[in-house]
Amino acid sequence: MRGRRGAGEASGDLHAANLPAALRRLRPGVEAFGVGGERLRAEGLECVARSEELSVMGLAEVARELPRLWRLSRRVREDAIARRPQVAVLVDSPDFNLPLATALRGAGIPVVVYVSPQLWAWRRGRVRRIRRDVSRVLCILPFEVPFYERHGVAAEYVGHPLVDELAPIMSSPPERDPDTLALLPGSRWHEVEALLPTMLGALDELAAVRPSVRARLIAAPGLDVARLRGLLAAAPRPVELVGDDRHRALASCGAALVASGTATLECALLGVPMVVGYRLHALTYRLAKLLVRVPHVSLVNLVAGREVVRELVQDAFTPAALAAEAVELLGGHGEQVRAGLVGVRTALGPVGASERAARAVAAVAGEAT
Numbered sequence: 001m002r003g004r005r006g007a008g009e010a011s012g013d014l015h016a017a018n019l020p021a022a023l024r025r026l027r028p029g030v031e032a033f034g035v036g037g038e039r040l041r042a043e044g045l046e047c048v049a050r051s052e053e054l055s056v057m058g059l060a061e062v063a064r065e066l067p068r069l070w071r072l073s074r075r076v077r078e079d080a081i082a083r084r085p086q087v088a089v090l091v092d093s094p095d096f097n098l099p100l101a102t103a104l105r106g107a108g109i110p111v112v113v114y115v116s117p118q119l120w121a122w123r124r125g126r127v128r129r130i131r132r133d134v135s136r137v138l139c140i141l142p143f144e145v146p147f148y149e150r151h152g153v154a155a156e157y158v159g160h161p162l163v164d165e166l167a168p169i170m171s172s173p174p175e176r177d178p179d180t181l182a183l184l185p186g187s188r189w190h191e192v193e194a195l196l197p198t199m200l201g202a203l204d205e206l207a208a209v210r211p212s213v214r215a216r217l218i219a220a221p222g223l224d225v226a227r228l229r230g231l232l233a234a235a236p237r238p239v240e241l242v243g244d245d246r247h248r249a250l251a252s253c254g255a256a257l258v259a260s261g262t263a264t265l266e267c268a269l270l271g272v273p274m275v276v277g278y279r280l281h282a283l284t285y286r287l288a289k290l291l292v293r294v295p296h297v298s299l300v301n302l303v304a305g306r307e308v309v310r311e312l313v314q315d316a317f318t319p320a321a322l323a324a325e326a327v328e329l330l331g332g333h334g335e336q337v338r339a340g341l342v343g344v345r346t347a348l349g350p351v352g353a354s355e356r357a358a359r360a361v362a363a364v365a366g367e368a369t
Contacts, residue, residue, distance in 0.1 A: 013037030013051050014221060014262070015115050015140065015161045016091045020044060022358035033083065035076060038222050048079050073099065081107045087365040090134075091115045098126060101133040110364050114138045114357055116155075119147070127151045135364050138357050141303060142347050158356040159349025162262070166247055166269045167351050173270070174252040179212045181326055182249075182256035182272065183239070184263040187220035189227075191259055194279050196231060199257050201319030204236040206326055213330065216240040218250050220263070255329035257322055264300045264309070268344040273337035275310045275325035276300070277317040303347050308340035 017039035023030045033046035041047050049072055077100055080088065088104050090097040094117030101111045111134045119127050130137065130153055137155040139145050148155035163170075181203075185196040196217075203215050217232065217239050219225055225243040232239045242249040250256070251270040258264050260278040267274045276298040296302050300309050312321050329337060 013039050013091075014165070016040055016089070017043055018161060018164060018354035019089070019114070019357055019361070022354040023361060025355075026358055026362050033085075034080070034088075048076055069096065072096075076100065077103050080104060080109070085109060087112060087361055089114050089361055092117060094119075094126060098129050098133070102129065105133040110135045110367070112136050112138060112361050112364050114361070115140055116144050116148075127153065135367075136360060138360055140353065141299070142349070143302070143305075156360060157349070158360065159351075159353035160265065161353045161357075162265055162269055163348050164351050164353055166266065169247050169251050170269060170345075174248055176254060177214075177252055178254040178330060179210075180214050180216055180253045181206070181330065182253040182258075182267075183215055183217045184220070184250075184256060184258045184267075185217070186259035187222065187261065187263070189223070192223065192228070192231070195259050195277065195317075198277070198279070198317055198319055199322060200232075200235045200237075200239070202257065202322035202326065203239070205319050205323035207237060209323070209327055210330065213326070214240065216242055216249060216253060218246050218263075219243045221246075255326060255334055257326065260297045260299075260311070260313075262299070264298045265303075265344075265348065268300045268303075268341045269348065271338050271341055271345075273309070273329045273334040273341070274300075275312060275322060275329065277312045277322065279314055279317045300341070300344055303344050304340065308344065309337060 013036055016036070020030070020032050020040070020043045031046070032044070033048055035049045035051055036045040036047055037051035073096060080100070081103065084107070088109050088111045090101055090111060090113050092115040097113070098117070101113070104111050113130065113134050116137055116139050117126070119130075127148070131151060135154065137148055137153055139148070139155055139157045140160045142157055145155050145157045183196070183199045185192045185199055206213055215237065217228065219228055219242060225241065229241055232241060247266065247270065250266065250272060253272055256267050256272050256274040258267055258274045258276050260276050264274060264276055278297060296307065297311050297313055298309060301307050301311065310325050312318070312325070328334070
């Protein structure tokens, strides 16, 4: 079986990374090519383009990059149609992948979406394109399947691949240090540059009320550790930088300051209480306020269906507010949050997400032959 994969973000690369191996267990000799990051390339993906080239977020930010993204899209589309894989697996990145899905369907190549775009949050009209162009959607969040079913799209919940990734640590967690605070400022450089200074400012505020606290920056996959070290050189207090064995390092922390995104689910699965923060370009934020239709910004609260963790967004994302939340989380309130995260952990499904996704992909490929 020959397949094409497109994973346009660091989180998408992480989620899709175990899929090639799972497919090979079902179909020995399977080959894959497409767009991928560090993890997918390590799994043997023949790389047509690197996912780092697609790593842009925000309406204003994307507008600046459109010419480059259009050229990249054309190159990937032409390559996929010329090579005619048995199935195309498109991972997240809807602005890149949905036009690609239309072209692939027109060429007679079946399309599977793995990791649903967040249509339930905004731009719901795109679901019509998915209904037309996609054979099946493999959902990793439990509330996504009812959304697709209401719109007549074939969808199934395979569970979250992070459960597979973190299972060894979840079953045998390290000892937790109540005085270590994790910093997770995002997986894209523009996020890190926008959020990390405020997180570092919070450490300065925190020193006055809890001087024993140590900070640990958990580097997202694909970020240049040397570049991060340069940013930390100006920090008001020493910050430990962790690039390897990042999940075990995170699991041993007493609490975390986290950028909204997949890292919030990592904290939830590892039982690390957190405060979630985010700041966008001012224009992007004003547009998002008009368009986004969800009650929470963090995946943790969306999965829970209620506010389990505090969210500090835009003007509320300040050093003083982060420091105040950190004090609470490193104290008694952290145990209350940790108890609330248990339900999130259960909702994300049992181990085996990658195996279930591989079976679904193989089934679509088999239907097409």
